[in-house]
Amino acid sequence: MTKLNPCILMIDEGITQIQHSIPDLPAADARIARMLRLVGARVEEELARKLKPYKLNDSEFMTLNILYSRPDGTSTPGELCVFTSQGATNMTRITNALVKRGLITRQHSKEDRRRVTIRITATGRQFVQKMLPPMFPQLKEVFTGFSDGEKRHFDRLLRKLATNLDYLDPDD
Amino acid sequence: MTKLNPCILMIDEGITQIQHSIPDLPAADARIARMLRLVGARVEEELARKLKPYKLNDSEFMTLNILYSRPDGTSTPGELCVFTSQGATNMTRITNALVKRGLITRQHSKEDRRRVTIRITATGRQFVQKMLPPMFPQLKEVFTGFSDGEKRHFDRLLRKLATNLDYLDPDD
DNA sequence: ACCTTTTATTCCACCAGTGAACTATCCGCT
DNA sequence: AGCGGATAGTTCACTGGTGGAATAAAAGGT
Numbered sequence: 001m002t003k004l005n006p007c008i009l010m011i012d013e014g015i016t017q018i019q020h021s022i023p024d025l026p027a028a029d030a031r032i033a034r035m036l037r038l039v040g041a042r043v044e045e046e047l048a049r050k051l052k053p054y055k056l057n058d059s060e061f062m063t064l065n066i067l068y069s070r071p072d073g074t075s076t077p078g079e080l081c082v083f084t085s086q087g088a089t090n091m092t093r094i095t096n097a098l099v100k101r102g103l104i105t106r107q108h109s110k111e112d113r114r115r116v117t118i119r120i121t122a123t124g125r126q127f128v129q130k131m132l133p134p135m136f137p138q139l140k141e142v143f144t145g146f147s148d149g150e151k152r153h154f155d156r157l158l159r160k161l162a163t164n165l166d167y168l169d170p171d172d
Numbered sequence: 173m174t175k176l177n178p179c180i181l182m183i184d185e186g187i188t189q190i191q192h193s194i195p196d197l198p199a200a201d202a203r204i205a206r207m208l209r210l211v212g213a214r215v216e217e218e219l220a221r222k223l224k225p226y227k228l229n230d231s232e233f234m235t236l237n238i239l240y241s242r243p244d245g246t247s248t249p250g251e252l253c254v255f256t257s258q259g260a261t262n263m264t265r266i267t268n269a270l271v272k273r274g275l276i277t278r279q280h281s282k283e284d285r286r287r288v289t290i291r292i293t294a295t296g297r298q299f300v301q302k303m304l305p306p307m308f309p310q311l312k313e314v315f316t317g318f319s320d321g322e323k324r325h326f327d328r329l330l331r332k333l334a335t336n337l338d339y340l341d342p343d344d
Numbered sequence: 345a346c347c348t349t350t351t352a353t354t355c356c357a358c359c360a361g362t363g364a365a366c367t368a369t370c371c372g373c374t
Numbered sequence: 375a376g377c378g379g380a381t382a383g384t385t386c387a388c389t390g391g392t393g394g395a396a397t398a399a400a401a402g403g404t
Contacts, residue, residue, distance in 0.1 A: 057390085057391085059391085086392090087392065087393065087394095089392070089393065089394085090391070090392065090393085093391085093392095112400075112401070113399075113400055113401085114399065114400045114401065115400095
């Protein structure tokens with residue numbers, strides 16, 4: 001029943017062992033950091049699995065969602081780069097793909113003709129409305145056994161970490 | 173001083189907005205999942221930055237660390253695939269790279285000649301001992317402001333989530 | 345008018361990761 | 375002993391995401 005995850009076992013085992021030869025290893029921090037990468041990757045993997053039938057990848061999905069969540073349904077490539085942590089080159093490719101599928105439109109801005117206004121289409125909205133709900137059961141399943149308090153706690157810890165990451169010295 | 177992370181803002185804003193048009197969205201779960209991906213990616217990114225000077229990537233580093241942490245300093249490609257969540261094809265490439273740099277050796281196993289024994293070299297050990305400590309300051313920095321209790325909590329929550337992820341229905 | 349900056353795109357090269365086919369070895373069964 | 379199937383790794387060809395450099399167009403400052 002309770003077959004243990006070999007990766008987690010390896011993390012625990014490994015860090016304990018390494019500590020023997022390198023005592024000043026911040027073990028707790030290293031363990032959490034390693035698990036964050038592991039869990040983050042697993043979540044991403046599951047998301048990708050759910051997106052596959054729709055022929056969408058992570059970045060495209062994120063981009064589409066951001067547009068969907070905007071009151072006016074628009075953004076610009078530059079903005080989307082910031083929100084999705086993608087490079088400009090990549091964003092061009094992503095929006096190309098979404099335009100080709102009729103989920104968004106691209107048009108030059110009137111005020112500043114350098115800018116491009118990206119707008120989700122009616123089809124795009126319907127698409128999002130269709131594809132999100134089927135994800136909910138699995139999403140809830142991932143958080144079974146988590147009380148509301150635990151979720152709040154989890155949320156808080158992640159935010160705190162995100163903030164610390166933002167204040168890291170860019171060099172060193 | 174407190175410039176807020178635009179990604180986090182977008183997550184909060186976005187999920188709140190989406191909830192308006194799709195009320196049964198499990199908002200708390202979605203937020204945590206999204207932040208996990210974000211934070212996981214950021215941590216990975218920082219790790220990559222630290223590894224770059226050594227011309228190592230994430231998977232190579234992980235592989236080398238696993239070997240280092242083994243009492244006998246050995247493993248097999250198959251095992252390493254499980255621990256690193258990598259495909260066999262990829263593992264061949266990874267070990268190729270590490271062999272080329274003299275950090276590990278590859279030799280056929282005596283007992284089972286199908287198997288390959290991968291062993292960290294003395295050079296490999298020294299390499300790990302040199303490269304790990306410089307990461308500690310930054311690692312600790314990421315966790316500044318976290319009490320021991322919070323770390324324990326964080327650790328526990330991540331493990332719980334990892335377990336849930338393992339028990340996900342492979343279909344659906 | 346001219347130079348600089350901003351915004352976005354195109355082109356190209358690269359690297360990590362994947363699937364399918366293949367080789368070598370082992371193990372169980374008759 | 376020998377056949378058949380399972381297991382462990384490797385090779386090859388390919389994809390997909392990523393990043394840099396060069397470019398184009400437009401805005402803004404002096």
